[in-house]
Amino acid sequence: MSETPPAISATPAALALIAALRRQHGPLMFHQSGGCCDGSAPMCYPAGEFKLGARDVLLGHVGDAPFYIGGDQYERWRHTRLTLDVVRGRGSGFSLEAPEGVRFLIRSDVCAVP
Amino acid sequence: MRYARPNTPGAKVSYESRYDNFIGGEFVAPVQGRYFENPSPVTGQTFCEVARSSAEDIELALNAAHGAKDRWGKTPAAERARLLNKIADVMEAHLEELAVSETWDNGKPIRETLAADLPLAIDHFRYFAGCIRADEGTLAELDEHTVSYHLKEPLGVVGQIIPWNFPLLMAAWKLAPALAAGNCVVLKPAEQTPATILLWAKLVGAILPPGVVNIVNGFGIEAGKPLAQSPRVAKVAFTGETTTGRLIMQYASENIIPVTLELGGKSPNLFFADILDHDDDFRQKALEGFAMFALNQGEVCTCPSRALIDKKIYGTFLELATERTKRIVQGDPLDTSTMIGAQASNDQLEKILAYIDIGKKEGARVRTGGERVRLGDGLDDGFYVAPTIFEGHNKMRIFQEEIFGPVVSVASFDGFDDAIAQANDTLYGLGAGVWTRDVHTAFRAGRNIAAGRVWTNCYHLYPAHAAFGGYKQSGIGRETHRMMLNHYQQTKNLLVSYDPKPMGFF
Numbered sequence: 289m290s291e292t293p294p295a296i297s298a299t300p301a302a303l304a305l306i307a308a309l310r311r312q313h314g315p316l317m318f319h320q321s322g323g324c325c326d327g328s329a330p331m332c333y334p335a336g337e338f339k340l341g342a343r344d345v346l347l348g349h350v351g352d353a354p355f356y357i358g359g360d361q362y363e364r365w366r367h368t369r370l371t372l373d374v375v376r377g378r379g380s381g382f383s384l385e386a387p388e389g390v391r392f393l394i395r396s397d398v399c400a401v402p
Numbered sequence: 403m404r405y406a407r408p409n410t411p412g413a414k415v416s417y418e419s420r421y422d423n424f425i426g427g428e429f430v431a432p433v434q435g436r437y438f439e440n441p442s443p444v445t446g447q448t449f450c451e452v453a454r455s456s457a458e459d460i461e462l463a464l465n466a467a468h469g470a471k472d473r474w475g476k477t478p479a480a481e482r483a484r485l486l487n488k489i490a491d492v493m494e495a496h497l498e499e500l501a502v503s504e505t506w507d508n509g510k511p512i513r514e515t516l517a518a519d520l521p522l523a524i525d526h527f528r529y530f531a532g533c534i535r536a537d538e539g540t541l542a543e544l545d546e547h548t549v550s551y552h553l554k555e556p557l558g559v560v561g562q563i564i565p566w567n568f569p570l571l572m573a574a575w576k577l578a579p580a581l582a583a584g585n586c587v588v589l590k591p592a593e594q595t596p597a598t599i600l601l602w603a604k605l606v607g608a609i610l611p612p613g614v615v616n617i618v619n620g621f622g623i624e625a626g627k628p629l630a631q632s633p634r635v636a637k638v639a640f641t642g643e644t645t646t647g648r649l650i651m652q653y654a655s656e657n658i659i660p661v662t663l664e665l666g667g668k669s670p671n672l673f674f675a676d677i678l679d680h681d682d683d684f685r686q687k688a689l690e691g692f693a694m695f696a697l698n699q700g701e702v703c704t705c706p707s708r709a710l711i712d713k714k715i716y717g718t719f720l721e722l723a724t725e726r727t728k729r730i731v732q733g734d735p736l737d738t739s740t741m742i743g744a745q746a747s748n749d750q751l752e753k754i755l756a757y758i759d760i761g762k763k764e765g766a767r768v769r770t771g772g773e774r775v776r777l778g779d780g781l782d783d784g785f786y787v788a789p790t791i792f793e794g795h796n797k798m799r800i801f802q803e804e805i806f807g808p809v810v811s812v813a814s815f816d817g818f819d820d821a822i823a824q825a826n827d828t829l830y831g832l833g834a835g836v837w838t839r840d841v842h843t844a845f846r847a848g849r850n851i852a853a854g855r856v857w858t859n860c861y862h863l864y865p866a867h868a869a870f871g872g873y874k875q876s877g878i879g880r881e882t883h884r885m886m887l888n889h890y891q892q893t894k895n896l897l898v899s900y901d902p903k904p905m906g907f908f
Contacts, residue, residue: 319645321644321646322643322644322803322804322829323665323830323875324565324567324642324666325643325666325701325703327666328757328803338649338652339652360875364799364829375749377748377752379749380593380594380646381642382622382626382627382649386621386622391752393749393752395759396763396799398760398763
């Protein structure tokens, strides 16, 4: 029996940024966005800032921060495994890292067993 | 021809090294004295610094707006319309300057800013100047002695958060109806593209009374959030993505105020078999309609990023469409022959490349493009992506998510019902395209696609007086039409009795 890989993991650079943001802002949470502009980008907030709905799905934890995605979006993403990374940039939206001159980014792989 | 780069000899635009906020009719330094660097996506190099504002600056702007709101709200519609028309005239007189700036700040080709962004933004002020002159309340005679009057009143002070894909045009879409309806505005531009609206404020700022429009720049978390959360705004308008859209609704729920949201889409573009029946202008128009995915580098909420092609013509049409796509000229955005320019930011570039990557991993086939482009000539550090055509199926993630890049995902459909089923198999419903020579098919498809706008035998037209807004998760509200006035107005009902006699209850 093969072990199911976690639905979300993070690169060392992303984990370092999460640790830095946590020192600055306290406990964190993530929510995966969809739609235009900064859409399809992960959003990082102070824990509790974003009110979760009944249909949001917990994909896993990055660092010690929970990572959520909307239920409808989850249905369309569930066959892929996500990796949280960080790149130079700015983003828009209210994600915490934007003022640092970097932006969280999602990379994806196809699950071996959907 | 090629326009000179800003701040070089012969340039239409000369930027200052640093920009403050525009509050109460003047430029005001941010309270905390911080600024952020603003790079051009054309070269990747910083060209000015812009105020990095905080909650204190938002409060200053709200003070100015609240100070101006009573007088502005009571200013006659004719006078408000006159000032909006004056703004349009000044913009028109400086069209090239603003167009070059928009290209430099966003990366989009100059032929687009000259032919679309600026003319549309100018027309928007004129359109709402006209609408407010013709706007009126209603009255009803409820009985012989009782009349119900419905008068429209401005909301007061509103917050507007602007996206980076059409910075000045999206600001115009939101400012024009709000101002026409008599509101004062605190506007936060996107942090990727803060420059042109500041040039705009320098040009037209003195036309409006101080405090009517206030522009506060900065990051979403530092400046956008205090604006969206403030109990001193009567409404928030936002264009962006779904998670921030939900967050803005949550903030609005704390204050029980309305929001309008435009949150993007994954627009299907349907090509029915009869478009190839004749080798004529219409065939060429449909092929152009396919290639529209590259407009504005795909950074359009209604990018026709899913092309669904009738299987009867799939191979032939896609062959022609690929050939057409390969003819798209990518280059220096300041060159008038350039058709596709730079993505707006490095993170946007990286996100697009990450999508191209998952597209390949899911088994979609790249027909053309699929990579970053290095253009040379000082543009190597700019953010350029080749127009990309993927073939795959509608369940793939590249068919389900707005990539916001010059990437189209192509699949075939088998019959009308399958076409509509695939078109509607998406979380979003902002735009769609239908191409056919058959009026019955056109009408049926248009009515069956769950999207706020269905372009029929055309695409990417954004005229004022055609409502724009989303079904499903694409948002709330309708812009670019006089009905947007309703989103910036309260209804006052005066219920008046003209009967001198008592009612006789007590």
